Amino acid sequence: xxxxxxxxxxxxxxxxxxxxxxxxxxxxxxxxxxxxxxxxxxxxxxxxxxxxxxxxxxxxxxxxxxxxxxxxxxxxxxxxxxxxxxxxxxxxxxxxxxxxxxxxxxxxxxxxxxxxxxxxxxxxxxxxxxxxxxxxxxxxxxxxxxxxxxxxxxxxxxxxxxxxxxxxxxxxxxx
Numbered sequence: 001x002x003x004x005x006x007x008x009x010x011x012x013x014x015x016x017x018x019x020x021x022x023x024x025x026x027x028x029x030x031x032x033x034x035x036x037x038x039x040x041x042x043x044x045x046x047x048x049x050x051x052x053x054x055x056x057x058x059x060x061x062x063x064x065x066x067x068x069x070x071x072x073x074x075x076x077x078x079x080x081x082x083x084x085x086x087x088x089x090x091x092x093x094x095x096x097x098x099x100x101x102x103x104x105x106x107x108x109x110x111x112x113x114x115x116x117x118x119x120x121x122x123x124x125x126x127x128x129x130x131x132x133x134x135x136x137x138x139x140x141x142x143x144x145x146x147x148x149x150x151x152x153x154x155x156x157x158x159x160x161x162x163x164x165x166x167x168x169x170x171x172x173x174x175x
Contacts, residue, residue: 002110005060007053010046013062016069018042020093025155027096030128035155049074061110063094063103070098073107075115087115089125092133104136112169121169128154129161142167 010017021042025033033042052058057079063071071094078086089111094103115123127133129147138144142165151162 001064002061002106003064004110004114005053005062007050010053010060011050013069014043014046015039017046017072020069020072020095021045021091023095024093028155029093029133030131030152030154030160031091031093032152033155034153034157037155052076059111059114061107061114063098063107065098070095071103071107073111075111077118077120085120086122086124087118087120089123092125092127099132104133105140108136108140112167116169123167123169124164126151126162126164128152129163134163137165140167 005013018039019042021031021033022037022039024031025035025037025042033045049058049060053060057077059075059077061073061075062069071092073092074090076088076090078084078088089108092104092107094107112123115121125137125142127137144163145166146164147161148164149161150159152160154160
């Protein structure tokens, strides 16, 4: 089941959110953190998202099964006056034990649906080139618009290329 999580629920679930992030980094996901990420540091990251969740500028969706959170995705609404139609996807994570079950695609679909319902019809994201995320986004109809060599470090500290993607959620002309 995919569901949106409120700020109070996210606050109550910080340990579980932290576990998902620590697991992702430990299994090589290039998601802004290096190897050795501690549960405390991961919980601090998630606690930093709470103000945006309260304000509605950030939305959090989780994949849940039998009461356990198995994956996450964040939807960040652009705040610039000239970008009321745009949002970004972040922290698209699935526990290593729950991968290859369609949870990533389901999380992505939930975020896209919420974005469109909020009037956001242009989504952006970036991911490590050649990663599982890269393959998922391409399969889900996202379009590459650029690559930056050495843009980020993998958890092991090696430089990695990043691919930037966008997706239009409607067929109309952007504002």
